[in-house]
């Protein structure tokens with residue numbers, strides 16, 4: 088929401104700190120690919136418009152943002168970011184001004200917003216209302232927001248779990264993985280997670296109730312590790328990382344196993360993605376490997392919100408988040424997702440209420 092001269096008459100003009108993309112990225116991103124600058128924002132909507140202005144309280148750091156930092160020759164499933172413009176992603180905010188009949192000043196909402204203090208939202212109907220403000224508002228970037236819905240939809244709708252299934256989750260302590268594991272436990276599955284540090288492994292076993300967990304960085308032979316934890320094979324592999332992990336998993340799947348393909352973070356910074364050499368296992372074991380996108384499930388969001396809020400209140404689901412304080416820390420927080428620096432869901436507190 089930089090500039091905005093056309094609205095100058097509409098309301099108060101305030102400084103607006105924001106994180107912009109400096110240049111398109113190839114390979115591993117660096118903090119220097121982004122810049123924190125200060126522009127201005129108007130705390131009013133253009134007269135007659137159905138837009139709203141939100142004050143951003145929390146913004147989310149998500150791995151898919153890396154893809155948006157690359158210039159694509161063919162359009163990707165989400166638009167590329169534009170150098171010089173503010174980064175956008177899911178966030179939690181408070182409505183400061185609104186011309187939309189369904190949103191009023193003071194409403195707490197979450198949706199696609201800017202990495203900045205104030206955002207003009209042209210289409211407020213793409214936002215969700217926050218129905219459980221008694222829970223921490225930051226949860227709406229994670230367990231009660233996009234990653235939570237991803238875990239819920241991917242595990243139940245794509246994974247089609249049954250009680251007693253053997254479930255493996257990679258990137259298991261992260262935003263999505265920690266919830267998949269707990270939903271699997273609630274379903275009566277046997278659950279093993281992999282993560283990149285002993286601290287995370289400990290969290291999986293003690294806080295999130297996984298049956299077993301291992302540090303994949305310490306395993307010389309992933310296939311041997313999986314055989315150790317799944318002597319009878321894997322029914323559901325919730326795929327978050329891709330690459331060599333997927334290859335090792337395919338050899339350990341059971342007949343008629345399911346692989347909800349949520350993401351492949353190990354590939355996002357590679358200029359040449361790795362190959363997977365044993366895809367014939369999909370045939371031999373009659374596997375169903377199915378990609379999915381969370382936005383296809385947004386129409387079920389409020390159903391999900393009620394269910395997950397219930398689990399949180401009943402203590403059936405635990406949640407760990409990693410909060411960076413201030414937009415200045417946002418570039419480092421985002422990059423940290425690709426080195427595993429985050430412990431739990433990574434987000435940025437823009438302004439605490």
Ligand SMILES: NC(=O)c1ccc[n+]([C@@H]2O[C@H](COP(=O)([O-])OP(=O)(O)OC[C@H]3O[C@@H](n4cnc5c(N)ncnc54)[C@H](OP(=O)(O)O)[C@@H]3O)[C@@H](O)[C@H]2O)c1
Nearest residue numbers: 150237261262263282283327349350351352353380381427
């Ligand atoms: N399909 C959808 O609609 C959808 C929606 C949301 C997220 N996703 C995908 O879900 C996955 C998890 O996302 P999230 O938000 O929950 O992230 P997250 O797990 O909270 O954070 C990313 C984690 O990935 C792990 N990682 C990073 N580089 C890795 C590598 N080279 N090999 C193995 N692990 C690596 C790190 O954990 P360790 O320390 O354990 O390595 C890091 O902490 C991502 O692939 C994301 O793109 C998909």
